[in-house]
Each structure stands twice: as C-alpha cells, then as structure tokens.
Amino acid sequence: MRDEIINTLINQLQEINFKGTLAPHMYGETLAHPQIVEITDKVTKAGIKLVIYTNADYLTQELMDKLRAAGLYKLSISKHSKNLSKTSMEVLRGLFDKISDYKHLKIMDICKQINGKDIEIDGLIFKIVDFYTDFNTNKEMLHNRGGELDLELKKNSRPVGCSYVLYPVIDVEGNIVLCCNDYKGKHILGNVMERHIYDIWTDPNNVWLRNKIYRGSLDLQICQECVL
Numbered sequence: 710m711r712d713e714i715i716n717t718l719i720n721q722l723q724e725i726n727f728k729g730t731l732a733p734h735m736y737g738e739t740l741a742h743p744q745i746v747e748i749t750d751k752v753t754k755a756g757i758k759l760v761i762y763t764n765a766d767y768l769t770q771e772l773m774d775k776l777r778a779a780g781l782y783k784l785s786i787s788k789h790s791k792n793l794s795k796t797s798m799e800v801l802r803g804l805f806d807k808i809s810d811y812k813h814l815k816i817m818d819i820c821k822q823i824n825g826k827d828i829e830i831d832g833l834i835f836k837i838v839d840f841y842t843d844f845n846t847n848k849e850m851l852h853n854r855g856g857e858l859d860l861e862l863k864k865n866s867r868p869v870g871c872s873y874v875l876y877p878v879i880d881v882e883g884n885i886v887l888c889c890n891d892y893k894g895k896h897i898l899g900n901v902m903e904r905h906i907y908d909i910w911t912d913p914n915n916v917w918l919r920n921k922i923y924r925g926s927l928d929l930q931i932c933q934e935c936v937l
C-alpha cells in the first residue's frame with residue numbers, strides 16, 4: 710500500500726477517534742513490508758492498536774525488538790508449515806522463557822498447548838494458529854475465498870449468516886471490499902482516497918447490504934460460492 714493511502718487512512722481513523730485494532734495485511738505477508746516498523750510506530754502514535762498477522766518467515770529478534778519499541782500490540786503467527794523459521798523459533802524461545810510454566814517446554818509443545826488462544830507475555834498479546842495441521846487433517850479453518858480457490862474442503866458448510874461483514878477490509882489501492890474473502894475486489898463499497906472511511910462504512914446502501922448478509926440473505930454470487 711502506498712504511503713499516501715496509509716497516511717490518509719490513519720488520519721481518517723484519528724478524525725473519528727478510532728481506538729480499535731488495525732492489522733496491515735490483506736493477502737500479503739505483513740513482515741515482508743520494508744516499512745512495517747514505521748507503520749507500527751505511526752499507527753500506535755495515532756492511538757490505534759497495531760496487530761500483526763504473519764507466517765513468521767521474516768521474524769528475527771532484531772525486528773521483534775524494533776516492533777515492540779514501536780508499540781506492537783499483538784503478534785499472531787499463522788503456522789503454515791511443519792516447522793517455523795529458525796529465527797522465529799529463537800524469538801519465541803525468548804518470549805516463552807519469560808513464563809515460568811513454559812520455560813522448560815519445547816517451543817513446538819508450547820505452540821500446541823496454546824494453539825488458537827491469546828496469551829499475554831510481557832505486555833504483548835501473542836497467538837499462534839496451526840493452519841498446517843488443520844490443512845492436513847480436518848480443513849476446518851480454510852475458506853475457499855468466495856469460490857476462488859479450488860480447495861478440497863471436507864466441510865460443505867455454506868454460511869447461514871455471515872459475520873465477516875462486520876469490519877472493514879481495505880485492499881492495497883484503498884478500496885473497502887465486501888469482506889476478507891473478496892480476493893478480487895468484486896464488491897467495492899468505496900475508496901478511502903475518494904471518501905472518508907466513516908462515510909463509506911455508514912453509507913445506507915452499504916449498511917443495507919452488510920445487514921442483509923449478516924442476517925443470512927446470501928444472494929450475491931460470491932456469497933453463494935463461499936465456503937467458510
């Protein structure tokens with residue numbers, strides 16, 4: 710996302726006194742962004758809580774120290790492979806060593822124990838979610854991205870009503886798209902470079918659409934094809 714878009718978004722959120730969380734990713738890898746520390750700093754200084762979702766491939770102790778100094782609120786690791794990167798394992802060892810119950814356990818055993826749970830370590834909220842095991846077993850956690858992915862999902866549960874419309878998802882161009890599964894931006898609610906995020910979010914047409922989907926009228930084609 711261009712600096713101009715990030716800055717516009719942060720300004721708009723400050724204007725409405727937003728104090729919630731912001732996770733700077735859509736389908737990309739958060740820690741691959743060369744300015745992630747600066748973004749963390751800017752967002753935190755604006756009074757917004759910065760949450761990083763990452764596969765942890767690029768996580769090093771040096772980066773972790775910088776992110777924490779910049780005010781990182783939460784780190785959520787999405788485990789997508791059998792093992793985590795060596796450097797991220799070192800970061801986790803350092804974190805878990807701060808908790809006496811975990812000090813003597815192996816990292817992977819701790820990760821299994823806390824899978825999917827938020828835990829607070831030394832002022833940071835930490836989470837690890839094991840998508841790898843899920844992918845190789847039940848495939849319960851995967852979505853087919855509104856029908857875009859040809860995934861062999863064991864479940865076939867078309868949503869009854871959908872809560873994925875309850876928070877704004879913004880793509881790299883500043884478009885607010887229908888939901889996090891609208892990979893191609895098929896349904897754009899507005900663009901933050903053209904209209905204030907608050908006005909887009911509260912636009913009666915957009916509210917009507919989201920309300921309808923939330924309550925279970927999934928007549929858009931993307932929703933018809935969506936498996937969650």
Ligand SMILES: C[S@@+](CC[C@H](N)C(=O)[O-])C[C@H]1O[C@@H](n2cnc3c(N)ncnc32)[C@H](O)[C@@H]1O
Binds near residue numbers: 737840850
């Ligand atoms: C798209 S990723 C982007 C952020 C970062 N690259 C990561 O891996 O966490 C955001 C979240 O979506 C999850 N995810 C990836 N593919 C998914 C899928 N097909 N269905 C549901 N969640 C998925 C990831 O595991 C991660 O927790």
Ligand code: SF4
Binds near residue numbers: 873
């Ligand atoms: S049902 Fe529709 S709104 Fe909900 S996640 Fe799927 S595509 Fe998005």
